[in-house]
Amino acid sequence: MQATEATVLFGLDPLGVSAGIFVMAYGFLLSERIHRTVVALLGAAAMLLSGVLTQDQAIAGIDFNTIALLAGMMVIIAITRRTGVFEFIAIWAAKRARAEPIGILILLALVTAVFSAFLDNLTTVLLVVPVALLIVDKLKVSPYPFLFSQILAANIGGTATLIGDPPNILIGSATHLSFNDFLLQLGPIALFLLGLVLLVFYGIWGRSLHTTPELKERVMRFDARGSLRDMRLLRQSLLVLGLVILGFIIGEHFAIAPGTTAMSGAALLLLLNGIGEDRRGQAEQVRVALEEVEWSALFFFIGLFVIVHGVQSTGLLERLAAGLMDVTGGDPMVTAFTTLWLSAAVSAVIDNIPFVATMIPLVHSMEAGLGGMAAAEPVWWSLALGACLGGNGTLVGAAANVMVAGLAERAGTPISFLRFLLIGMPLMIASVALANVYLYLRHFL
Amino acid sequence: MLTCREVMHPTTTPLYADEPLGKAIDFIMERHMGLVPVVDRQERFVGFLSGERLMRALLPRHLTMVRGLDRMGYLRESREELRERLDGLTQQPISTVMESRAEVVHPDTPLIEAHTILADTQFVVPVVDPDSGRLLGAISFFTILALLRGEPCWSDRLEQAAGKTN
Numbered sequence: 001m002q003a004t005e006a007t008v009l010f011g012l013d014p015l016g017v018s019a020g021i022f023v024m025a026y027g028f029l030l031s032e033r034i035h036r037t038v039v040a041l042l043g044a045a046a047m048l049l050s051g052v053l054t055q056d057q058a059i060a061g062i063d064f065n066t067i068a069l070l071a072g073m074m075v076i077i078a079i080t081r082r083t084g085v086f087e088f089i090a091i092w093a094a095k096r097a098r099a100e101p102i103g104i105l106i107l108l109a110l111v112t113a114v115f116s117a118f119l120d121n122l123t124t125v126l127l128v129v130p131v132a133l134l135i136v137d138k139l140k141v142s143p144y145p146f147l148f149s150q151i152l153a154a155n156i157g158g159t160a161t162l163i164g165d166p167p168n169i170l171i172g173s174a175t176h177l178s179f180n181d182f183l184l185q186l187g188p189i190a191l192f193l194l195g196l197v198l199l200v201f202y203g204i205w206g207r208s209l210h211t212t213p214e215l216k217e218r219v220m221r222f223d224a225r226g227s228l229r230d231m232r233l234l235r236q237s238l239l240v241l242g243l244v245i246l247g248f249i250i251g252e253h254f255a256i257a258p259g260t261t262a263m264s265g266a267a268l269l270l271l272l273n274g275i276g277e278d279r280r281g282q283a284e285q286v287r288v289a290l291e292e293v294e295w296s297a298l299f300f301f302i303g304l305f306v307i308v309h310g311v312q313s314t315g316l317l318e319r320l321a322a323g324l325m326d327v328t329g330g331d332p333m334v335t336a337f338t339t340l341w342l343s344a345a346v347s348a349v350i351d352n353i354p355f356v357a358t359m360i361p362l363v364h365s366m367e368a369g370l371g372g373m374a375a376a377e378p379v380w381w382s383l384a385l386g387a388c389l390g391g392n393g394t395l396v397g398a399a400a401n402v403m404v405a406g407l408a409e410r411a412g413t414p415i416s417f418l419r420f421l422l423i424g425m426p427l428m429i430a431s432v433a434l435a436n437v438y439l440y441l442r443h444f445l
Numbered sequence: 446m447l448t449c450r451e452v453m454h455p456t457t458t459p460l461y462a463d464e465p466l467g468k469a470i471d472f473i474m475e476r477h478m479g480l481v482p483v484v485d486r487q488e489r490f491v492g493f494l495s496g497e498r499l500m501r502a503l504l505p506r507h508l509t510m511v512r513g514l515d516r517m518g519y520l521r522e523s524r525e526e527l528r529e530r531l532d533g534l535t536q537q538p539i540s541t542v543m544e545s546r547a548e549v550v551h552p553d554t555p556l557i558e559a560h561t562i563l564a565d566t567q568f569v570v571p572v573v574d575p576d577s578g579r580l581l582g583a584i585s586f587f588t589i590l591a592l593l594r595g596e597p598c599w600s601d602r603l604e605q606a607a608g609k610t611n
Contacts, residue, residue, distance in 0.1 A: 083515050092521045126511060135508040147512075220524060226518035410510045 018314040021046045025307055029354060036351070037296045040303025044311055047310035062302055062310025065173040065259035070120075070301070071293055072262025076244065077119050078292030079269050080237035084227035086115065086127040089226040094135050099216035101141045101209035106198050108132050109149040113157030115193050115292045118245065121400035123156045131409050138218045139211040143413045145201060147404055152197050153393050154400040156431070159388035160190035161250065162258060162270075166358040167387035171380055173259070174360045174403040176373065178252040185381050189211065192387070193431045200427065236272040240265050276323045304357050312361040321365035332370045333444045336378040337436055339363070343386025344432045348393025348425075354386050378443040385435045393428040395420040449559050450552035452592050453572040458482045462491050466542055467503075467535030469494050470540035482565050482571055482580055489578035490571045492545035501529065502534055526571045550584070551575040559584045 010015045025043035028034050047053045053061070065158040080086075093111050098104030127321060129150050136143045158165035162172040162182040172182060209290030223278060247261035270289060274282040311317055328335040339359070346355050363383060367376040395405055395417050408415045460469050460483045473481060479496040503510055508517050532556055535541070549571045551560045559570040572582040593599065 084518070087516055087519065129512050130507045137505070137507060218523075219522075222519045222523040223521055224519055226520070227516055230517070286506075398487050407511065411507055 002263065009427050013315040014052055015316050016220040017050050018047065018052045018311045019316050020269050021050065021052070022307060022311045022316070026354065030350060035296070037303065040300045043304040044302075044306035044310075047306055051308045053306065057313065058306045061304040061312075063170070063173050065257050066169055066305075067260030067298055067301060069163065069169055069173070070166075070262075071298060072259065072266040073120065074265035074293045075289050076237070076262070076269055077123055078242060079273060080241060081092045081123070081127065082173075082230070083234040083237055084229050085234055085237070087131060087227040088224050090128050090131040091222050093226060094131075094219060095222065095224065095275075099135075099219040101136075101139055102138075102202060102206050104132075104135060104219075105146055105149050105201060105205070107207070108146070109153035109194070109198055109201075112150050112153040113160075113190075116154045116157035116400070117160045117190075118241075119349075121158045121165060121398065124157075125150055125154050125404050125407070129404055133407070133411050133413075134170075135218055135219055139215050140193050141209045141211055143408065143411070144415070144419070145205040145209065147408050148417055149198070149201050149418065151398075151401050151404050151420070152424070152427060153194060154395075154404075155388060155398050156190050156194045156197065157390045158400075159193075159369060159385065160187045163262075165388045166353045168384050170256075170353070170356050170360060173257075173303055174364070175380055177282060177377070177380060179196065179248040179258060180252065181372060182384075183249075185442075186384060189385070190405045190433055192438075193434060196431070196434070197427055218401065219287065233273065236269060240269040240272070243268070243322070301353075304354055308354075308357045308361060317358070317361045318365045321362045321369075324362070325366055325369050330369045332375045332378060333369060333440075335366065336382040336439060336443070340382035340386040340439065341437055343383050343392035344393070347390030348397045348428060352398065352438075354389040356383060359383055378439055381443075382439060385430065385439070389428060389431050389435060390432070393421075393425050395406045395424070397424070397428075446449060446558040448552065449550045449554045449556055449570075449572050449584060449607050452556055452559070453552070454586055454588045455569045456482065456571075456580060456583040458484055458580065460484070460494060460539055462540040463538050464542065465535060466539050467539050469539050470499070470535065473499075480568055482569075482583065483539055484580050487577070488580060490547075490573045490580040491540070491548060492543035493547050493569070494539060498542050500543055505530070505569045524534055547571065553582060556584075556589075560589065563589070 008017055021043055025039055025046075031038055044058065048055060048058055048279050090108060090111055094104045097107050108131075112124055115128065119439040129147070132146045132150060133143055149167055159168070160183065160347040162168050162177075162179045168182060168186075171177065172179070188371070206401045244261055244265035247256065247265065248258055251258065251261050268285060273285055273289070277285060306316075322337070324338075343352070343355070343359070344353070360383075363376065363379055366374055366379070370376045370379065391401065395401050395415060400418075405415050405420075457470060458481060460481055462483050462485050469528050470482075472478070473494070473496075477486065482490055483492045483494055485491050491537050504517070505520070530571055547567060547570075548563075551574070552572055553575075554572075557571075562570045563584070569583050569585045571580055572584060
């Protein structure tokens with residue numbers, strides 16, 4: 001028989017035990033000495049073994065909508081990228097700019113922003129940055145403006161939609177806010193900030209990025225269509241991707257959660273992909289597609305959900321929320337703006353996923369005190385904007401930044417922490433300040 | 446029991462890991478060799494330089510650093526562009542291009558171990574001294590078949606042929 005009520009070992013105070021596990025897990029995540037997935041799973045195991053949670057409670061704490069959304073999109077993207085369509089778009093954009101360096105910088109940043117609004121940021125930069133570096137190498141111009149603009153565009157683009165960035169996925173999954181709510185609330189400010197960042201880049205590098213007609217010719221010779229392969233798979237992938245995005249948009253009217261939409265899309269694409277294959281061929285295709293799923297990320301989320309559920313179940317987060325309410329006086333505007341700047345500051349230095357996962361139940365606890373769900377809505381947008389935009393502050397602020405830094409290093413042009421800080425931090429502070437004004441104008445005027 | 450010592454062909458190599466790749470390319474072109482062992486300054490085996498590794502190094506590194514090789518179809522490069530990349534490569538040390546994850550055997554290792562490596566992943570299995578790690582010889586499918594058929598190994602025949610012409 002399974003225990004329905006957890007009993008903490010040695011009769012210790014559950015609140016203290018859960019707080020201890022939580023703080024230790026965060027400490028290990030910060031130190032980065034042990035892989036984050038191992039830390040999250042060990043923390044989750046500790047919540048169960050110490051008796052803070054039963055297994056049933058732990059499973060109830062896992063947000064399977066988020067897991068399904070992530071896994072489904074991973075499968076769809078893994079299959080779609082095999083068609084070369086993402087390279088096709090990047091090369092097409094570079095040629096549209098007539099191989100003019102600043103034009104390529106701007107168009108590739110737009111491509112990255114749009115991709116990362118609908119794909120995950122890591123996949124986006126992994127697809128676009130190598131192509132950008134190749135072009136930069138052909139044109140013999142400095143790679144740094146391109147690398148920096150890619151990082152900023154990935155994080156700003158990811159802010160725009162519910163599926164753009166893990167913080168948004170988590171917030172969208174835990175609240176009543178729909179795909180369209182995200183698009184309408186965060187899309188405009190993301191677009192505005194992207195334009196502003198590109199304007200700044202144009203101001204700084206617009207005149208200094210020089211190349212020669214001969215070198216431009218090398219880029220103009222690229223044949224974008226050469227990257228496309230398997231036209232049948234391409235049509236299938238684009239159809240499914242289109243259906244899934246449509247599903248995100250209209251799903252709320254039919255009570256279909258984004259996780260269901262993404263998983264259904266993945267299943268459909270696997271089916272289409274396997275048509276005409278024998279059993280062995282199908283098995284091979286499924287195996288290859290599932291191999292691309294980042295299981296370590298999914299298990300990280302699972303562990304994290306259990307840890308956060310543990311501290312939530314003991315009432316620790318409610319106490320913290322009550323403390324925060326004392327500070328902000330329960331005023332929605334003060335709470336929203338505090339959340340915005342706090343999220344940005346925290347996300348600039350640590351992984352925003354555990355931070356947002358912790359903040360979600362905390363904000364839920366504050367909802368009543370703020371005057372209900374509608375009154376608390378700006379706080380959710382503040383959390384999303386702060387967590388996503390804060391990632392631009394430093395080179396370790398977001399996973400995409402770390403990935404771009406890694407690619408740059410492998411390409412022989414490493415990005416120094418300080419060099420990125422000097423451009424990322426001022427732009428991050430400016431964009432959070434503008435987001436603050438935007439929130440004020442939209443919700444509190 | 447057949448050991449690697451009886452089957453291996455004594456091998457030396459002129460390629461040191463810290464030397465420029467240009468020298469290795471000269472050697473490979475001169476000898477028409479697709480696979481050459483590389484040693485460090487203590488004559489310890491440290492890796493292989495192969496035609497595949499050279500061809501991979503000659504591709505744009507911005508694309509080879511992240512993915513499979515099947516999505517570069519949009520490239521349309523001229524001979525000058527390839528030539529520039531080759532020039533850039535020749536000054537790099539051999540160690541940056543060689544395959545350093547090769548499996549090795551010792552002289553007293555049973556032949557079956559080298560045999561399974563040949564059947565599985567490598568064209569050539571280096572035989573190294575268990576204490577010093579120095580390269581002593583190499584085993585390939587050819588040395589095994591030559592031993593079984595009682596024939597001299599390929600490089601012996603090369604040397605014989607060279608002796609005849611001299």
